[in-house]
Amino acid sequence: MTAVLDADRTASTTESQDVHYAGWAARAGALAVDVLPAAAVVATMALLAFTTPLWGWLWWILTVTAALALVAAAMNRWALPSITGWSLGRSLFGIRVVTRSGAPAGSVRLLLRDLAHVLDTLALFIGWLWPLWDSRNRTFADLLARTEARRVAPPQRDVRRPAGIVLLVAALLCVAGSGLAYLVVYKHDRAVEAARTQIAAEGPRMVEQMLSYGAATMQPDFARSLDLATEAYRPLLAAQQQLVEKGGATTNEYWSTNSAVLSDPPVTPEKATMLLALQGQRGTDPKSLKFISATVRVEFQKSGDRWLVNSLIVLKKPTASEAGG
Incomplete structure (x- = not known):
């Protein structure tokens, strides 16, 4: 009996030692790569929509661009992990979101987890800092969704290039949108002055x-x-x-x-x-x-x-x- 108990304790200890939870900095970096490009594009398009005189075609360009950015971010955060096991940011930092048993988190659970991040923000951002002292590096959203962010070996393919392309495309969209709005405003102001x-x-x-x-x-x-x-x-x-x-x-x-x-x-x-x-x-x-x-x-x-x-x-x-x- 003693031998059996010792064997179970050893197996449990070994399993615990094999699990490595993602650090706060790595999780923050993965979230930034996943969210910030789309957020920058949406914020830029919304700001331009509210601060520039709009005609039908320009409104549609800004709206469609913002909508595509949101769809791309949603696919990356919720759909792509169910297909490849990774989002772009998590693959870059070697992080995988799983359930407490270690099973992959499905798209629905990932969606609910991201929605639960609202509580991390409403609690004076304490939920985002909770991994700094939680034994499993969990946020409030992880506690509610029963998930964990674990460190795993990154995919064999180099994901730095796709991540760089995404960041570059987002930057170009922001610059192009701002440039287009400037040209529209400049042209409009010139036309108004000519009319006057x-x-x-x-x-x-x-x-x-x-x-x-x-x-x-x-x-x-x-x-x-x-x-x-x-x-x-x-x-x-x-x-x-x-x-x-x-x-x-x-x-x-x-x-x-x-x-x-x-x-x-x-x-x-x-x-x-x-x-x-x-x-x-x-x-x-x-x-x-x-x-x-x-x-x-x-x-x-x-x-x-x-x-x-x-x-x-x-x-x-x-x-x-x-x-x-």
């Missing part, structure tokens, strides 16, 4: 032409005004012109005395809003000539290479005064 400059120069002249007409040239003047309007604004402008015709032919001439491109709503490469102060005169007879003034708010919209008036709102109705008054 064009409206500042062309806007007052367009409004003057739209509101000015002569009694003898009313029809061609009205046709010119309609050509300066967008399709959406043209019916309203035509109705206003019909009211003018019914009221009798009177020469009206306007010129801009002051104008400003508004920042609210913000200028875009296709839209801009301007505030104009106008003065003018009504009639041609010096004895009955009236001077008029008005303030208007005009919305411009770009159609092809042309700027057109999309809306004209009178903020201060025209006031008239006699020439001699």
Whole structure:
């Protein structure tokens, strides 16, 4: 009986001596290789999405890139160990996650283990430091998932090259995304500045032409005004012109005395809003000539290479005064 007990104790001691638990530094390195590349790509794409003006194609590029990075990280952490026995980071540092009995941890257990790492973080990061004094180098997640990270012989193939490629690809994606966003922002800012400059120069002249007409040239003047309007604004402008015709032919001439491109709503490469102060005169007879003034708010919209008036709102109705008054 004594011989049997001694044999069992010896076998247990030998088995315990054969198990080597992964150290904290090795586990941290493996986690960094597995998680940080994808985290960097996702964080970069999210930051760009929130800080740059987005169009449909750019939003899709950022979203798809972030999604692919998350899928790749998930496959590496949860699916690949079930196929090869390793994740990329663990193979690099010679670590394998197993159950307490030493059996390989399946994909579901690995997923639950990574989800349980939230507790390691919420506990003021104490769970991440727990392996420093735990006899089996376990985190809180290991305790909950009943897993252990053990040191084993690394795979025979050299995994440093794949790990380097992954890190390089992640870095290139971050740099490429940042460069693309910079080009988009730079191009957008240039286009906005060009739109502001064009409206500042062309806007007052367009409004003057739209509101000015002569009694003898009313029809061609009205046709010119309609050509300066967008399709959406043209019916309203035509109705206003019909009211003018019914009221009798009177020469009206306007010129801009002051104008400003508004920042609210913000200028875009296709839209801009301007505030104009106008003065003018009504009639041609010096004895009955009236001077008029008005303030208007005009919305411009770009159609092809042309700027057109999309809306004209009178903020201060025209006031008239006699020439001699």
